[in-house]
Amino acid sequence: MTTRRPQPQAQDLAWVLEPLLELPGVQHAVIATGDGLLEGSSPGLDRAAAERVAAMTATLHASARAFTTAFTDDESPRLQQTVVESEQGFAIVVPAGQNTSLAVFAAPDTQLGNIAYQMQVQVAALARAMSAPAREPDAAGRP
Amino acid sequence: MDSVPSPEPATAPAAEPRPGQVRYLPATGQTLMKLIITGPFGVGKTTLIRTLSEIPTLHTEEVMTRSSVGHDDLKGLPEKATTTVAVDFGRLTVPGDLVLYLFGTPGQERFFPLWQDIARGALGALVMADTRRLADSFPVMDMVEEEGLPYAVAVNRFPGAPAHSDDTLRKHLDLAPQTPLVQCDARNRRDSIGTLIALAEHVLTRLPEDD
Numbered sequence: 001m002t003t004r005r006p007q008p009q010a011q012d013l014a015w016v017l018e019p020l021l022e023l024p025g026v027q028h029a030v031i032a033t034g035d036g037l038l039e040g041s042s043p044g045l046d047r048a049a050a051e052r053v054a055a056m057t058a059t060l061h062a063s064a065r066a067f068t069t070a071f072t073d074d075e076s077p078r079l080q081q082t083v084v085e086s087e088q089g090f091a092i093v094v095p096a097g098q099n100t101s102l103a104v105f106a107a108p109d110t111q112l113g114n115i116a117y118q119m120q121v122q123v124a125a126l127a128r129a130m131s132a133p134a135r136e137p138d139a140a141g142r143p
Numbered sequence: 144m145d146s147v148p149s150p151e152p153a154t155a156p157a158a159e160p161r162p163g164q165v166r167y168l169p170a171t172g173q174t175l176m177k178l179i180i181t182g183p184f185g186v187g188k189t190t191l192i193r194t195l196s197e198i199p200t201l202h203t204e205e206v207m208t209r210s211s212v213g214h215d216d217l218k219g220l221p222e223k224a225t226t227t228v229a230v231d232f233g234r235l236t237v238p239g240d241l242v243l244y245l246f247g248t249p250g251q252e253r254f255f256p257l258w259q260d261i262a263r264g265a266l267g268a269l270v271m272a273d274t275r276r277l278a279d280s281f282p283v284m285d286m287v288e289e290e291g292l293p294y295a296v297a298v299n300r301f302p303g304a305p306a307h308s309d310d311t312l313r314k315h316l317d318l319a320p321q322t323p324l325v326q327c328d329a330r331n332r333r334d335s336i337g338t339l340i341a342l343a344e345h346v347l348t349r350l351p352e353d354d
């Protein structure tokens with residue numbers, strides 16, 4: 001049913017993250033699958049940190065969706081973005097095509113609007129390039 | 144109905160608020176209890192909450208992607224296509240006006256940082272287990288014990304999974320004598336209610352001692 005494509009490697013996604021990391025105040029960026037696994041991350045995060053961010057990106061995005069559902073009764077609202085503001089800065093998650101999200105962390109004194117806009121530009125490009133394919137039933141024991 | 148004198152203080156809101164009036168929790172004689180439904184990946188936590196809830200459940204199910212191969216083991220779970228990434232939520236009222244709020248956790252270790260937050264304020268935990276991978280439930284039992292939560296174990300029976308007596312299961316799971324163990328099919332409502340009643344009774348007997 002679904003066509004098999006090679007899984008994009010982390011470095012293949014650098015072109016998505018680089019323009020974001022050039023923006024003033026942006027510290028980290030991660031691409032995560034909907035089920036919380038790491039697809040790509042910026043160099044400032046080591047692997048363990050990036051994997052934790054990927055898991056919590058999925059959690060935050062799904063929670064934000066369920067939160068909207070709880071208020072509206074809409075079972076599958078389409079989220080534009082989820083923003084978490086703290087003394088540490090802004091954590092922003094934007095859905096990026098099927099089963100994928102883009103997360104960015106930025107310093108507290110940054111232009112949130114500008115970053116959010118650039119994220120939308122990048123996810124539009126990312127969505128054209130890839131999405132995380134749904135897992136097919138395990139082949140073990142089948143002809 | 145509304146002619147029955149209310150034992151509640153005068154400040155309790157009317158049962159049927161006027162439009163525009165702020166509604167608080169209904170003032171009733173109900174006992175509210177938050178419980179968490181936990182256990183490793185694929186043991187049937189989400190299924191159990193769906194089976195039991197009397198209100199539309201809230202879920203944070205996400206499609207399992209190809210990246211999860213090698214992380215999330217689907218052996219013996221041919222129909223599983225999605226996984227909980229944050230929380231499941233449902234509610235069940237049981238006889239005796241006991242209202243159980245059910246919070247389901249994700250099962251994979253990568254989501255464990257959430258665990259304490261989901262468990263905050265819970266009075267007890269249902270730890271689910273699958274006889275094909277009993278040991279997978281140990282890390283979760285450890286977290287529940289660290290949190291000091293009373294818990295019961297629900298062994299969810301899957302077709303083709305080895306069947307064991309309660310005694311054997313208790314031994315394998317190294318359960319304390321007072322910890323309830325119930326075998327169930329999480330898709331069956333009667334079974335599932337049984338697991339929660341066992342847990343709620345266990346929690347209620349524990350409460351006065353803890354005061």
Ligand SMILES: Nc1nc2c(ncn2[C@@H]2O[C@H](COP(=O)(O)OP(=O)(O)O)[C@@H](O)[C@H]2O)c(=O)[nH]1
Nearest residue numbers: 184185186187188189190222223302328329330
């Ligand atoms: N045969 C059988 N299948 C079940 C039972 N409970 C759950 N399942 C299936 O097992 C899979 C895992 O269930 P799920 O509730 O998503 O597990 P969770 O990861 O613990 O939330 C799903 O495909 C369910 O349809 C059960 O009691 N018996």
Ligand SMILES: [Mg+2]
Nearest residue numbers: 188189226227
């Ligand atoms: Mg689940």
